[in-house]
Amino acid sequence: MSTACPIPSVRIRIIPAEQRRRRHLSTVVRSANAEGPLRRPAAPPLAPKLQSPAAAAPPPPAATAPPPPVVSGEGAVTLEYQRKRAKEMQQYFRQKKLEEADQGPFFGFLPKNEISNGRWAMFGFAVGLLTEYATGADFVQQMKILLANFGIVDLD
Incomplete structure (x- = not known):
């Protein structure tokens, strides 16, 4: 026995109770357009970008760009570099908190x-x-x- 589902091209097969007791089957939803269970569609591959000679040159470094990591030996980042970056992050978030505090009143009918x-x-x-x-x-x-x-x- 099959019943039509409100979604087009999808059918659900309902197995009577007697048959379910005899063999352990589960209900499988299948699409009419695909073999096997429904799967998430894959994204199409990205096309390679064509670069002009002017765009091939690297942009000038920005004043706020983070410094490159100090690497030692086998590609490990040093402890001094991690401490420096952590202090920079703390300062950044302190500044963000101060900027949010200057935006307006906190009390009242907001x-x-x-x-x-x-x-x-x-x-x-x-x-x-x-x-x-x-x-x-x-x-x-x-x-x-x-x-x-x-x-x-x-x-x-």
């Missing part, structure tokens, strides 16, 4: 802050509902119990 406040409010509301369901006490009773447990109000 979209980012309102989204965060809304999410925390939804979380608090869900916790309140779950607590009410678990304890059977409504919000006012929960507040009375909380204040009594913290010793703020004596309700006895």
Whole structure:
């Protein structure tokens, strides 16, 4: 028994329960255009780029280009070079953090802050509902119990 799938050129074969018990088969989806199971298509090979004589010359080195790695012996990068690069990265990210801090206010009715406040409010509301369901006490009773447990109000 075969059924048509809403996707064109793909059929799913359904095996009745009696036949499945006799032999262990699984459902295989196959494409009508290919042999075997569906596979991700391969990317076409890249065509080699033609270079003009002017483009063949290397560009002049930029002022911010990183220095070439200091290599010793068998192609290993030295520890001094790694430390230097790590310090440069730390300085770069420090500078990025300072640039982000100068972009504007952090407090107030900003979209980012309102989204965060809304999410925390939804979380608090869900916790309140779950607590009410678990304890059977409504919000006012929960507040009375909380204040009594913290010793703020004596309700006895």
